[in-house]
Amino acid sequence: MTAQQDVFAALAADGDDVDRLVADLDEESWERPTPAPGWTIAHQVAHLAATFHMAGTAAAEPDRFRAFLEGLSDSFTANVARAMAPYLALPRPALLARWRAERATTEKALVAVPAGQLLPWLVRPLPAPVLAAAGMMELFGHGQDIADALGVRREHTDRIRHLAEFTARTWDFGYLSRQLPVPPVAPRFELTAPSGARWRLGPDESDQVISGPAVDLCLLATRRRHPDDLALHATGDEARRWLDIAQAYRGPAGEGRRPGQFRAAVA
Numbered sequence: 001m002t003a004q005q006d007v008f009a010a011l012a013a014d015g016d017d018v019d020r021l022v023a024d025l026d027e028e029s030w031e032r033p034t035p036a037p038g039w040t041i042a043h044q045v046a047h048l049a050a051t052f053h054m055a056g057t058a059a060a061e062p063d064r065f066r067a068f069l070e071g072l073s074d075s076f077t078a079n080v081a082r083a084m085a086p087y088l089a090l091p092r093p094a095l096l097a098r099w100r101a102e103r104a105t106t107e108k109a110l111v112a113v114p115a116g117q118l119l120p121w122l123v124r125p126l127p128a129p130v131l132a133a134a135g136m137m138e139l140f141g142h143g144q145d146i147a148d149a150l151g152v153r154r155e156h157t158d159r160i161r162h163l164a165e166f167t168a169r170t171w172d173f174g175y176l177s178r179q180l181p182v183p184p185v186a187p188r189f190e191l192t193a194p195s196g197a198r199w200r201l202g203p204d205e206s207d208q209v210i211s212g213p214a215v216d217l218c219l220l221a222t223r224r225r226h227p228d229d230l231a232l233h234a235t236g237d238e239a240r241r242w243l244d245i246a247q248a249y250r251g252p253a254g255e256g257r258r259p260g261q262f263r264a265a266v267a
Contacts, residue, residue, distance in 0.1 A: 006162075007129045007133055007162045008110055008111050008129070008132055009159075010132075010136060010162050011107060011133075011135050011136055012103075013159060014139040014140065014143070014159070015103045015107075015139055017143065018139050018143040018146065019100065021146050021147060021152060022045060022096060023096070027092060029041065029150070030042045032149050034145040034146060034149040035145055035148050035149070035224075035257060036145050036254075037255060039145070040149075041146050042088060043084065043088065044142045044146050045095055045099050045146075046084040046099075047080070047083075047138075047142060048139065048142050049084075049087045049095070049098055049099040049102045050080075050083035051135070051138050052099070052102040052106045052135065052138075053083075053102045053106075054068070055106045055109075055131055055135055056109045056110075058119045058120055058121055059106065059110050059131070060112075062119060065120050066120050069122070076251045076252055077252070110128045110131065111128075113127075119131055122250065130166070133162045133163060133169075134166060134249075136163045137163055137166055137218075137221075137222060137248050137249065140160075140222055141222035144219065144224040145224065148224075148262070156215050157194055157195075158195050160193070160194065160214055160218060161199060161214065163218045164189065164191055164201060164214045164217055164218060166248060167189075167217055167221040167246075168186070168189055168201040168202050170249075171186045171187060171202070171242070171246075172186070173247050173250055174242065174245035174246050174247045175245065176250065177247060177251065177252065178245060183208075185205070185206050185208070186202050186203055186206060187202055187206055187236075187238070187239050187242055188200070188201070188202040188204065188208065188209045189201040189202050189209075190210070190211040191212065191213065191214040191217060192212065192213050192214060194214070207236055208234075208236035208242070209234070209235040209236060209239055210232060210233070210239055210243070211232070211233050211235070212230070212232035212233055213231055213232075216231050218248075220243065222248060222249075223246075223247055223254060223256040225261075226258060226259045226262075227243040227244060228259040229260065229261070
């Protein structure tokens with residue numbers, strides 16, 4: 001299996017993991033609040049369904065996706081709410097079915113994109129494997145919210161490397177989203193995989209280093225854990241600053257999580 005095929009398989013596997021969290025929920029559990037203020041489990045799945053629908057459209061019908069981009073407003077929050085609304089209005093079994101359908105369609109569409117072809121996306125054009133990694137980021141973050149709401153401890157595998165690489169690729173998003181100057185050199189990441197393997201990402205010449213568990217890096221970059229509750233170590237002033245602003249997505253950073261909120265809880 002090539003690296004490109006591997007990220008598509010990882011996207012499907014991560015989707016299956018989140019599916020297992022919600023597949024047998026009763027009606028009351030769908031309305032359970034998650035750590036994201038104002039969002040229930042149903043909101044989390046509706047957001048995933050909307051995001052996968054956009055990715056599938058970008059992959060299979062790029063011109064249609066470009067037209068969709070032109071219709072977006074200047075309000076990030078309004079755009080998110082508008083995209084989620086049709087899914088959120090569905091009865092919960094129908095919402096689950098629609099999310100599964102969007103996932104399946106998107107996974108097939110991404111695999112079919114010719115190697116090297118760029119797809120239109122919300123921030124900048126991306127190759128299909130990178131868009132698949134962005135989908136893994138969405139599944140990781142929103143899946144963590146669902147797991148936290150249910151009190152479930154998640155198990156991770158080394159396929160999380162795709163998300164760690166995506167985080168290294170988008171290291172500047174925290175600066176851009178806050179309209180801060182972007183440092184000239186990216187940080188270097190020295191990570192420990194779930195298997196115990198060691199991964200080194202980013203420029204070798206950087207003296208700004210983030211080290212620690214790869215899972216913790218992904219929890220930080222999706223803003224599902226506060227830096228104080230993670231086993232990450234920063235070497236260098238800019239690396240220490242980066243821990244406070246890291247995010248692997250554009251748009252508002254959101255409230256994030258409070259220090260100590262999950263120190264003794266599931267991760």
